[in-house]
Amino acid sequence: MPILIKAQAPGKLVIVGEYAVLEGAPGLAVAVDVRAEARITTLPGTGNQLVIPDTGETFRFRWVSGSGPRWEGVSPGAFGLPLEACAEILTARGLLPRAAELPACRIELVTAAFHKAGRDGQRVKLGLGSSAAVVVALTGALLRFAGGPSLPRQALIAICHEAHRRLQGGAGSGIDVATSITGGTVAIEFSRRPGPGQDAATVFPQAYPVSWPRRLSLLAVWSGQSASTPVMLGRLRAFREREPARFASHMERLGANAGRAVDAWRADDTGSVLAAVGGYESGLRQLDQAAGIGIFSPVHEQLRAIAVKHGAVYKPSGAGGGDFGIALTDSRTVEQTLRDAFAAAGFALLDSALCAPGLSVRGDAPRMGLRQG
Secondary structure, eight states: OOOSEEEEEEEEEEEEOTTGGGGTOOEEEEEEEEEEEEEEEEOSSSOEEEEETTTTEEEEEEEOTTSOEEEESSOOGGGGHHHHHHHHHHHHTTOSOOGGGSOOEEEEEEOGGGEEEOTTSOEEEOOSOHHHHHHHHHHHHHHHHHTOOOOOHHHHHHHHHHHHHHHTTSOOOSHHHHHHHHBSEEEEEESSOOOTTOOGGGSOEEEEEEOOOTTOEEEEEEOSSOOOHHHHHHHHHHHHHHOHHHHHHHHHHHHHHHHHHHHHHHTTOHHHHHHHHHHHHHHHHHHHHHHTOOOSOHHHHHHHHHHHHTTOEEEEOTTOSSSEEEEEESOHHHHHHHHHHHHHTTOOBOOSOBSOBOOEEEEOOOOSOOOOO
């Protein structure tokens, strides 16, 4: 069966801004060439299918006017959440036609590249933003399937940000969504700061492509274990509720260093980038000590010690605890030394390219009017 529409979206690594972006601070992230894929093909008849090739599961559904998919038979549970969230947001914005106007289709969601096989044979999540990437890819595919006009990048970010928040139970800053759509390296800013009791996830994230500093090298090293971002964000929220004044002080310190990092990055000032990222790491450590989040796990401390020993700046990327850490340097000699040192200690480096292209969508929309029963 030929693929009618195929959309791909990359993962991401956060360079600076984790946690603080939730309070309106700027951030930097880079797209990683690990891609989620959404495929849509038309089917004869009236039934639709959601297929998860990673697991071999197929679920049947019908489109319901004004909402989205209605599952028939076995519910896909969490596997169906991306389609439910994307369809709901697109329908609410008038970007999907009425259910009776959509041809029957088969939707496949592929995220295998965001996992690796663990020692026990189970799939281990790498922490590169798979949920955001699959939302971006699926949204791009559904928009093409519906035959609507192309949307400006910022409008698409807003839609995917809203869908991803729905998928994540209301959490998320939008930095991963914006990076997945834009590709390359992205500076994230917010059009306005959140008000009291409101996190930046409810404020529109603005994404600006930025060039990679000429003298900067970045190595991403796998900690060997996955982290639970929702659990760690829960600890952060508990700290904010328990000690709001201390929380605000930590966020202000992190935000200032994130802002300095973004400014230095845009100015191609590698020395100042390293200093600002080092300052952010220090602020992140102080936040972790105060809130008990678990950002600096023993494995990240071990990785940091290796990086610092050889003259590089190191910090966890994203929520921390596990997943990836990043080591930054302005020396090619240090970069190679670090490669050898991490390998000697038994740690694997990310072998996917950085500054990957953003969302791509191929294929043509079907002719509408092929009514479902």
